Amino acid sequence: MSARLTLDPGLVARARELAELAAQPVIDLATRHTTVSVERAVLRLAGLEGTDPVTGEGEIPWVNRVVDVVREQVGLEHGVALPVWHAIASGAASSLQDVAEQVGAGTARLAVPTGGDEERAREAALAAVGAGLGRVDAARRRREELVATHGDPPRRPWIYLIVATGDIYEDIPQAQAAARAGADVIAVIRSTGQSLLDYVPEGATRTGYAGTYATQENFRLMRAALDDVCAELGRYVRLTNYASGLCMPEIAALAGLERLDMMLNDAMYGILFRDINPIRTFVDQRFSRMVHARAGIIINTGEDNYLTTADAVDEAHTVTVSQLLNERFAREAGLEDWQLGLGHAFEINPAIHDSFRLELAHAMLARALFPHAPLKWMPPTKHMTGDVFGGYLLDGFFNLAGALTDQGILLVGMMTEAVVTPWLSDRDLALRNVRYVLDAAGGLSEDFAPPPGGFIDRRAHTVLGEAVELLEKITADGLLPAIAQGTFGITKRPADRGKGLDGVVVKAPGHLDPATELMEGRA
Amino acid sequence: MTVIRPYGDTTGDGMVQTSFTLPVPPGPRAEGAALQLAGKMGIHPAMVVHSHGIGEGFTFFVVYGSVTHLVDTDEVEVEERDYPLLSPAEVNGAIKARLHRKLVVMGACIGTDAHTVGIDAILNLKGFAGEKGLEYYREMDVANLGAQVTVPELVTRARAARADAVLVSQVVTQKDAHLRNTRELAGAFREAMGEDRPLLVVGGPRFDPAMARDLGVDKVFGRGTTPGEVASYLVSALLPEEIAA
Numbered sequence: 001m002s003a004r005l006t007l008d009p010g011l012v013a014r015a016r017e018l019a020e021l022a023a024q025p026v027i028d029l030a031t032r033h034t035t036v037s038v039e040r041a042v043l044r045l046a047g048l049e050g051t052d053p054v055t056g057e058g059e060i061p062w063v064n065r066v067v068d069v070v071r072e073q074v075g076l077e078h079g080v081a082l083p084v085w086h087a088i089a090s091g092a093a094s095s096l097q098d099v100a101e102q103v104g105a106g107t108a109r110l111a112v113p114t115g116g117d118e119e120r121a122r123e124a125a126l127a128a129v130g131a132g133l134g135r136v137d138a139a140r141r142r143r144e145e146l147v148a149t150h151g152d153p154p155r156r157p158w159i160y161l162i163v164a165t166g167d168i169y170e171d172i173p174q175a176q177a178a179a180r181a182g183a184d185v186i187a188v189i190r191s192t193g194q195s196l197l198d199y200v201p202e203g204a205t206r207t208g209y210a211g212t213y214a215t216q217e218n219f220r221l222m223r224a225a226l227d228d229v230c231a232e233l234g235r236y237v238r239l240t241n242y243a244s245g246l247c248m249p250e251i252a253a254l255a256g257l258e259r260l261d262m263m264l265n266d267a268m269y270g271i272l273f274r275d276i277n278p279i280r281t282f283v284d285q286r287f288s289r290m291v292h293a294r295a296g297i298i299i300n301t302g303e304d305n306y307l308t309t310a311d312a313v314d315e316a317h318t319v320t321v322s323q324l325l326n327e328r329f330a331r332e333a334g335l336e337d338w339q340l341g342l343g344h345a346f347e348i349n350p351a352i353h354d355s356f357r358l359e360l361a362h363a364m365l366a367r368a369l370f371p372h373a374p375l376k377w378m379p380p381t382k383h384m385t386g387d388v389f390g391g392y393l394l395d396g397f398f399n400l401a402g403a404l405t406d407q408g409i410l411l412v413g414m415m416t417e418a419v420v421t422p423w424l425s426d427r428d429l430a431l432r433n434v435r436y437v438l439d440a441a442g443g444l445s446e447d448f449a450p451p452p453g454g455f456i457d458r459r460a461h462t463v464l465g466e467a468v469e470l471l472e473k474i475t476a477d478g479l480l481p482a483i484a485q486g487t488f489g490i491t492k493r494p495a496d497r498g499k500g501l502d503g504v505v506v507k508a509p510g511h512l513d514p515a516t517e518l519m520e521g522r523a
Numbered sequence: 524m525t526v527i528r529p530y531g532d533t534t535g536d537g538m539v540q541t542s543f544t545l546p547v548p549p550g551p552r553a554e555g556a557a558l559q560l561a562g563k564m565g566i567h568p569a570m571v572v573h574s575h576g577i578g579e580g581f582t583f584f585v586v587y588g589s590v591t592h593l594v595d596t597d598e599v600e601v602e603e604r605d606y607p608l609l610s611p612a613e614v615n616g617a618i619k620a621r622l623h624r625k626l627v628v629m630g631a632c633i634g635t636d637a638h639t640v641g642i643d644a645i646l647n648l649k650g651f652a653g654e655k656g657l658e659y660y661r662e663m664d665v666a667n668l669g670a671q672v673t674v675p676e677l678v679t680r681a682r683a684a685r686a687d688a689v690l691v692s693q694v695v696t697q698k699d700a701h702l703r704n705t706r707e708l709a710g711a712f713r714e715a716m717g718e719d720r721p722l723l724v725v726g727g728p729r730f731d732p733a734m735a736r737d738l739g740v741d742k743v744f745g746r747g748t749t750p751g752e753v754a755s756y757l758v759s760a761l762l763p764e765e766i767a768a
Contacts, residue, residue, distance in 0.1 A: 177578050181577075192671075195671075196671050209700060273670060308640055381640075386728075386746065418728060423544070424577055424578075425542070425544045425577060428577045428578075
């Protein structure tokens with residue numbers, strides 16, 4: 001263990017206590033509601049795959065069709081599980097797939113069961129979803145075996161590289177090449193439109209914009225391709241995707257089933273940057289985090305994004321506040337500290353005096369505040385101007401800060417950020433930069449101890465103090481009003497606006513979500 | 524002298540530096556291939572000062588050399604700024620004196636583009652390059668609709684708010700999405716509002732400012748545009764002094 005800042009324990013305890021107070025009303029709100037995507041995720045865990053060949057252009061998944069028809073016929077307030085498994089238990093349908101076919105044919109007549117029928121439907125639903133969670137558990141055990149066989153990367157931070165061609169069959173050789181070149185984690189970023197699609201596309205896809213669609217088949221193909229190189233490289237290469245947007249719970253379920261290893265999953269990102277309704281987001285993220293917890297997936301939170309719109313010095317404390325809230329929401333959903341890749345970024349204007357010392361102070365604050373979390377360290381983007389030579393230097397300093405402050409996951413910065421999507425040579429030069437810094441200075445954290453009362457120590461305490469002040473205010477006003485007022489990342493997002501609000505439903509007494517019951521150990 | 528050459532350390536030496544990757548494994552043949560390319564680019568004599576293999580079957584080169592080409596500065600065409608740069612106080616003063624109400628500005632990222640960096644830099648109070656964003660201008664009523672706004676939604680909102688100007692930023696350029704989206708934007712406003720449409724301004728790092736007419740918008744801003752330039756342009760385009768109310 002290397003040198004760390006020693007934070008004022010009273011201030012740290014107060015920060016956590018306030019985060020818990022601020023999060024609780026939102027957690028209560030999340031447990032009182034369900035969403036179309038949570039209900040679809042229940043069906044996905046029970047094994048319903050494929051699309052309705054007739055509706056639209058044949059791209060609408062069965063899970064969407066079934067949830068929509070349940071909603072039309074009996075409402076969603078009891079959940080999709082009771083009416084669907086009532087149809088199966090009563091013999092009206094022979095299987096889940098048969099329910100879907102009947103929905104497609106327009107012959108499904110769904111009802112919310114009562115009494116003994118309800119009990120039978122409940123037992124059948126729990127068994128079906130339980131089998132799906134069994135597949136998630138098996139994937140987790142498989143990962144543990146593969147890590148035991150091939151080993152983890154030999155050092156921290158893990159090197160995280162992005163692949164994004166739009167075509168899964170182009171992504172695969174690029175991802176394999178990136179792994180051979182030294183990447184420990186491969187992220188396949190999504191097509192930019194996907195976060196606002198209210199369904200998960202199906203099959204292997206070749207036509208994304210600035211990214212590749214997240215689909216179950218794409219997940220499976222990429223994981224298999226990386227498994228092939230793990231043996232060759234003698235280390236387990238992790239795969240990342242994005243549980244964000246309107247289908248967060250479903251993507252989380254698919255990630256668990258297909259053994260993805262990390263998922264982007266932020267409590268507030270969709271609200272602030274995608275204008276997704278706050279309630280929809282909090283309901284969806286709670287479910288998705290429970291799935292991640294169960295699947296042994298490491299989540300990555302999105303605090304780096306705040307600093308792309310807000311000033312990295314003035315607003316540093318909003319990153320800390322968001323990390324504390326993300327930690328609280330994650331722990332409540334059952335995630336353990338080793339699964340919390342809390343985000344932060346190197347985004348201070350390099351033209352300001354002491355910018356690197358300020359970066360170190362912020363990075364060390366996060367390290368000290370979350371000593372057991374891996375922390376995801378994001379490279380400069382805002383001040384990458386197209387001056388690729390200056391950018392290469394800045395990325396070197398970013399890498400140095402990462403090594404010096406024991407970051408767990410380091411996203412590799414590209415000198416051509418904001419110029420082009422990375423070329424082969426950009427990625428190669430960026431990895432050379434990382435390797436040089438980690439080889440040259442990877443152990444420097446052992447010698448590096450900022451003195452108490454010095455610049456770094458004082459700055460870290462200032463930011464923590466500002467974070468506590470802001471948390472006091474959020475706790476007093478409520479988290480939803482704070483988001484509505486533009487507290488994070490400047491964007492204002494009221495709770496009664498935003499995309500996906502029509503997919504939020506208040507649960508009735510007796511609502512059954514077999515997935516949540518099983519994951520919370522209630523059934 | 525209007526004819527010039529690149530400058531390394533001596534006038535007229537023509538020295539340039541470039542780097543590129545060829546899909547060949549490293550070795551003497553690869554270096555020869557790089558020199559051949561450099562020669563065809565007009566670099567002569569060229570030196571491959573560095574090369575290394577990338578993965579299997581690729582080599583990266585750094586090349587220095589003297590270009591044989593000449594540049595005639597008299598033949599250079601640039602889009603000069605054709606409006607005066609105003610301070611925030613001057614912008615506010617002009618709106619107050621000539622419009623007698625707030626200037627309504629609406630901004631968004633359209634299509635699937637989720638990169639709000641550009642529009643935020645121009646609109647957010649925080650601003651960009653040391654200049655405050657348009658939200659800071661007292662006489663402007665600014666609404667930033669954020670990312671992934673559909674074109675029909677933007678038209679509806681702009682019409683409801685009686686926007687004087689609509690600002691759209693586009694970062695994602697894959698498959699020319701920025702150009703396609705901008706044409707769609709211009710077409711939708713033209714169809715919905717005809718001559719009464721608001722001033723349409725687009726911006727992004729990969730736009731060519733000379734393309735405004737071709738894209739059907741009033742103004743295109745490229746990389747490095749500051750909020751002050753946008754504010755000054757809005758005043759000059761919407762409230763020209765000579766026809767002030």
